Amino acid sequence: xDVAYHEEYVKNSxxxxxxxxxxxPFSSPKALVFLCHGYGMECSNFMKGVGTKLASHxxxxxxxxxxxxxxxxxxxxxxxRFDNIVNDCSDHxxxxxxxxxxxxxxxxxxxxxxxxxxxxxxxxxxxxxxxxAILVAPMCKISEKLKPHPVVISLLTTxxxxxxxxxxxxxxxxxxxxxxxxIKREEIRSNKLIYQQKPRLKxxxxxxxxxxxxxxSLNEVTLPFFVLHGEADIVTDxxxxxxxxxxxxxxxxxxxxxxxxxxxxTAGEPDDNIEIVFSDIISWLDRHAGxxxxxLSMKSIKHSTPSPMHNALKLEQNHAPESAQLMQEEVFCTxxxxxxxxxxxxxxxxPHWCINPKVVxxxxxxxxxxxxxxYETGSIFDVMMEHFLLDGLNRISQWIRMPLGRMRRxxxxxxxxxxxxxxxxxxxxxxxxCRNNKKLLGHVRAFDRHCNMVLENVREMWTEVPKTGKGKKxxxxxxxxxxxxxPWELVCLACAQWIVA
Numbered sequence: 266x267d268v269a270y271h272e273e274y275v276k277n278s279x280x281x282x283x284x285x286x287x288x289x290p291f292s293s294p295k296a297l298v299f300l301c302h303g304y305g306m307e308c309s310n311f312m313k314g315v316g317t318k319l320a321s322h323x324x325x326x327x328x329x330x331x332x333x334x335x336x337x338x339x340x341x342x343x344x345x346r347f348d349n350i351v352n353d354c355s356d357h358x359x360x361x362x363x364x365x366x367x368x369x370x371x372x373x374x375x376x377x378x379x380x381x382x383x384x385x386x387x388x389x390x391x392x393x394x395x396x397x398a399i400l401v402a403p404m405c406k407i408s409e410k411l412k413p414h415p416v417v418i419s420l421l422t423t424x425x426x427x428x429x430x431x432x433x434x435x436x437x438x439x440x441x442x443x444x445x446x447x448i449k450r451e452e453i454r455s456n457k458l459i460y461q462q463k464p465r466l467k468x469x470x471x472x473x474x475x476x477x478x479x480x481x482s483l484n485e486v487t488l489p490f491f492v493l494h495g496e497a498d499i500v501t502d503x504x505x506x507x508x509x510x511x512x513x514x515x516x517x518x519x520x521x522x523x524x525x526x527x528x529x530x531t532a533g534e535p536d537d538n539i540e541i542v543f544s545d546i547i548s549w550l551d552r553h554a555g556x557x558x559x560x561l562s563m564k565s566i567k568h569s570t571p572s573p574m575h576n577a578l579k580l581e582q583n584h585a586p587e588s589a590q591l592m593q594e595e596v597f598c599t600x601x602x603x604x605x606x607x608x609x610x611x612x613x614x615x616p617h618w619c620i621n622p623k624v625v626x627x628x629x630x631x632x633x634x635x636x637x638x639x640y641e642t643g644s645i646f647d648v649m650m651e652h653f654l655l656d657g658l659n660r661i662s663q664w665i666r667m668p669l670g671r672m673r674r675x676x677x678x679x680x681x682x683x684x685x686x687x688x689x690x691x692x693x694x695x696x697x698x699c700r701n702n703k704k705l706l707g708h709v710r711a712f713d714r715h716c717n718m719v720l721e722n723v724r725e726m727w728t729e730v731p732k733t734g735k736g737k738k739x740x741x742x743x744x745x746x747x748x749x750x751x752p753w754e755l756v757c758l759a760c761a762q763w764i765v766a
Contacts, residue, residue, distance in 0.1 A: 307335025444533025
């Protein structure tokens with residue numbers, strides 16, 4: 266069936282021009298479908314397949330590029346308030362529903378990834394207005410594996426208004442992680458309307474807060490919905506969709522999990538898989554767009570249980586290596602926030618830092634910045650949410666001063682100095698990695714807020730390469746150590762890099 270395509274710009278309540286588009290069948294539409302695209306995406310090209318497919322089956326499909334996304338105006342992919350996106354979508358969608366030719370048509374929301382959160386929040390603004398929703402890999406809950414500590418959110422919140430637009434949230438390549446088919450992946454990457462840079466700090470925090478708020482109110486979802494998710498998705502955890510299905514109060518709800526499929530179910534899978542997904546979506550819409558009684562409960566549909574091998578692969582994808590767990594216990598001390606040269610000038614690929622950090626930047630004169638950073642090899646959470654790059658720490662340390670002075674008073678109990686405090690109280694040892702590549706293992710007897718310490722029963726450890734004669738084979742490194750029994754003063758910021766409890 267042929268479809269008609271139209272584009273138009275509208276102004277939102279804040280005076281920002283937003284791009285809108287629509288795909289219409291030439292006959293009277295069965296129902297109205299409103300698209301909510303994901304983070305960094307856009308409607309006219311990326312969601313063209315969805316619009317064309319649904320319109321060819323008799324549905325009028327309407328899309329809008331969120332502020333700062335696609336062809337809409339605004340700072341690229343900057344979300345100042347997530348509610349702004351929800352309000353823009355709600356206002357535009359309702360203005361279409363109010364048109365005379367559409368007043369009697371049923372109304373459905375369609376959201377992918379972050380758009381799933383937009384769709385659910387649009388429903389919550391007026392629960393009785395919408396007749397149903399299709400949610401493809403929705404962002405509506407944080408996986409327990411990626412949930413940040415509340416302290417992390419509090420610390421990042423203190424700087425979000427100072428550097429809200431900084432692109433300093435490091436992530437893996439979302440396109441590589443989301444779209445399975447390599448040809449479609451490169452087509453998506455060549456779409457210049459898709460944002461492909463690092464997420465901005467404020468944007469990441471807004472998405473994080475939105476996900477956490479939605480997680481706490483999943484039971485308030487009352488409209489009929491169909492949630493679809495790929496079981497091999499590493500961008501949003503399939504457990505998120507299961508939680509939505511189990512906790513939602515809707516009497517008419519359906520979930521379908523696709524074994525082996527990734528995040529981009531409608532755009533990044535092989536053609537056969539995409540046809541399966543669209544067939545399920547259109548079948549659900551056809552049942553709900555007619556005289557179907559939406560109060561009836563729909564049986565849940567699930568694909569077969571994944572094989573043990575699939576579970577093993579999924580486990581490997583979603584867990585960090587042991588070395589990452591070790592890094593989460595390290596505390597970083599340096600002079601005025603400057604990084605060690607070996608890190609700052611390293612040419613090796615920058616690791617993926619997520620939203621569970623434990624890096625602490627200290628200064629001899631004051632506590633300039635406290636950030637928590639952990640190492641995560643899985644998805645970005647979306648996240649990302651989970652976040653500061655190493656190359657951004659220097660700039661941040663020069664700007665952030667005021668909010669952190671208050672932390673100094675509590676640092677011995679709750680901050681990085683609590684590591685040393687616990688060593689003093691419990692008579693436990695600390696391992697200190699010095700700048701001269703020597704390590705010190707000992708008991709802390711006293712320390713001050715600058716991390717200057719008095720150590721006792723210290724074992725000094727280092728590695729040496731014995732000298733060999735000319736022309737002889739280079740000797741292997743030898744581990745050496747010595748024991749220092751008398752109390753020993755260590756000026757931490759002069760020589761130490763890392764402290765490990």
